[in-house]
């Protein structure tokens with residue numbers, strides 16, 4: 001029992017390091033870059049509030065759990081900006097090794113359960129994972145809109161590139177949400193540069 | 195529909211401000227103070243991992259939802275450090291007004307649902323709320339242990355004060371967890387000051 005608790009608390013202390021992993025996008029007020037710990041909270045809140053955008057078979061409680069753990073591997077690997085260039089295969093390998101290490105801190109039964117949940121998110125095939133991934137993609141779009149361009153300016157992203165790289169993935173799990181947000185992004189990209 | 199989504203997204207953009215509310219305690223590595231957004235993520239992860247510490251009637255999915263929203267009122271009121279001095283009645287009044295404003299940004303049905311969940315957490319009477327409050331109390335204890343004293347040093351807290359102010363509340367929802375953590379805090383307080 002005590003060893004079980006010891007392992008759980010060691011995992012939770014290690015998880016604290018996610019608060020020091022910086023993402024490409026900023027807070028809505030552009031005051032600083034967002035970290036992956038607070039991002040994980042924000043996307044979980046997104047999923048809770050936007051649950052009515054999910055297909056009927058989606059179980060929001062599982063989506064919340066996925067989103068709480070989806071970025072933990074960044075403790076070892078850092079964040080991979082969607083508009084940056086990277087080698088998808090080597091990123092996936094490094095993240096898999098990070099998942100081995102991090103979930104391996106837990107008692108075996110929980111390591112198995114949470115690793116399977118993380119794998120499900122990564123595979124992006126189940127209805128829960130598809131919705132979770134749509135939510136994970138839409139939050140930085142809203143951060144960029146609120147902060148006046150954010151990573152779209154930094155990486156010189158066009159409206160068409162956004163549609164192709166991000167919009168398609170949001171629309172997969174939450175088509176009406178993307179319709180709504182796309183109208184907002186079109187308005188941003190159509191406006192004269194400020 | 196579009197107005198509904200507009201209200202939901204306005205609420206989620208406003209929630210972003212919780213990432214700029216600083217708490218009294220630091221990250222585990224003591225590099226900086228923790229903010230209430232990343233704290234909310236961390237306690238939700240605590241609840242998920244430590245679910246086996248809860249009484250059988252506790253529904254962890256509701257606990258996660260409570261913990262995701264429990265600190266939102268701090269956007270208007272700031273964090274109230276447990277070891278600081280404050281007027282509990284005026285804090286409760288200000289937080290209630292903040293809950294009116296913040297949850298009031300949402301569509302009416304969701305405003306009602308999430309406000310009721312926040313009220314349930316604040317009242318701390320239901321089994322779910324009692325467990326959620328235990329988790330919310332134990333995380334800063336672990337942050338202080340990891341960072342070498344943290345707010346116990348800042349506020350000159352003794353082991354007995356910690357037991358009375360915090361331990362009793364952790365033990366209410368998670369008695370075995372507090373047994374384990376109390377052994378760790380005793381060891382910290384018994385060690386010669388570093």
Ligand SMILES: [Ca+2]
Pocket residue numbers: 264265330
């Ligand atoms: Ca709290």
